[in-house]
């Protein structure tokens with residue numbers, strides 16, 4: 001074993017960073033044996049230096065992250081600050097000063113992954129980010145390496161722990177949205193600004209990263225259709241239950257049947273209780289990968305939290321250190337397929353639509369006609385009436401998002417339709 005240690009700087013010592021530091025210290029001997037050289041924590045950049053950080057020598061702590069990444073003697077910089085800046089500049093500075101980078105920052109990678117990969121390559125360094133998608137679950141590496149010989153057609157799953165935790169609580173205990181969000185935040189699952197979680201930005205960033213790697217193409221955050229889960233109500237859960245379903249926030253990345261384009265989307269969806277995703281509880285994540293040769297693979301595990309995320313960071317750290325010792329780098333970005341990303345209107349799925357209508361003869365026929373005129377075929381209709389008003393629940397067969405949108409616009413114009421109470425996609429059948 002080499003005796004000269006590999007030097008690692010840690011940027012950020014919050015929920016994830018503090019666990020990375022803890023594991024680096026407590027597992028030092030095993031990490032050294034697995035890598036073939038000791039790994040030394042050479043510096044820790046923090047924002048609040050007066051905080052007591054157990055297990056971290058005070059002389060390693062600095063508030064000057066820029067000076068730390070410019071030291072020039074670092075082998076690896078671990079970025080767990082989050083957000084776009086200063087993380088982006090710190091990472092590019094680290095590459096320029098000779099370090100490889102491990103990051104958990106999906107927001108940054110979804111926005112600037114291509115540029116960061118290019119800078120890493122220019123400097124002959126690694127950029128690894130297993131922790132950025134689905135926490136502890138090995139997903140980036142299986143897609144990038146294990147499935148590199150196969151053709152992936154679909155990646156579908158739950159990739160945000162906070163929203164799964166909230167939806168699970170709302171469904172199973174009837175907890176309110178805010179109460180469940182506060183608990184997820186206290187447990188260290190939520191982003192610094194939890195809007196990123198509940199409005200689907202975090203899941204959309206992960207979908208962009210996954211689609212890019214799975215389909216060997218470039219998918220930007222803006223390419224991902226995004227709907228959050230803040231408008232999911234107890235009434236939606238009740239409707240889902242009546243259909244034998246529950247509601248999950250899903251990320252779905254698909255290659256078109258002709259192989260010539262891809263789509264990526266994040267939105268709440270009803271899924272049957274019999275589907276494996278329905279039983280994903282709390283902050284767990286689960287992702288299905290469908291490919292030509294392998295068929296269907298399922299990845300499941302803790303999707304958020306300090307220690308689980310640190311597990312993925314440490315896995316990357318070991319891989320990057322091994323590469324350093326071997327004088328090599330791992331696989332970089334693979335975007336040769338250059339596939340266009342199709343708009344949401346072209347996505348085909350089933351829909352559950354809940355309408356408030358006048359309870360009088362002919363309304364059902366009128367509504368059915370609007371669906372037929374837009375080429376959207378109805379699977380089931382359920383009507384419940386009271387005091388001259390009724391609620392009409394329509395479940396469709398598969399239709400394009402554009403056709404469904406046109407149908408809903410036309411329904412809203414009918415005098416007999418008082419309002420569209422909810423529209424939810426139905427997946428997993």
Ligand SMILES: NC(=O)c1ccc[n+]([C@@H]2O[C@H](COP(=O)([O-])OP(=O)(O)OC[C@H]3O[C@@H](n4cnc5c(N)ncnc54)[C@H](O)[C@@H]3O)[C@@H](O)[C@H]2O)c1
Pocket residue numbers: 011012013014015016017045046047048063065079080081082083086104105106107131132135188189190191192303304305306309
């Ligand atoms: N918490 C999770 O479950 C989880 C899971 C996967 C990925 N991530 C990602 O990991 C990253 C960190 O998340 P977290 O939950 O640990 O957040 P956090 O807010 O707990 O930690 C970030 C830390 O960085 C510090 N910081 C901010 N600016 C700094 C600067 N300029 N220099 C030094 N330190 C600075 C903050 O003070 C804070 O302590 C984010 O990119 C997040 O998306 C988090």
Ligand SMILES: N[C@@H](CCO)C(=O)O
Pocket residue numbers: 132133134135159160161162163189190191197202303304305
């Ligand atoms: N806020 C994220 C952290 C893990 O990426 C989540 O809840 O999934």
Ligand code: NA
Pocket residue numbers: 130131132133134135136137138139140312
């Ligand atoms: Na992961």
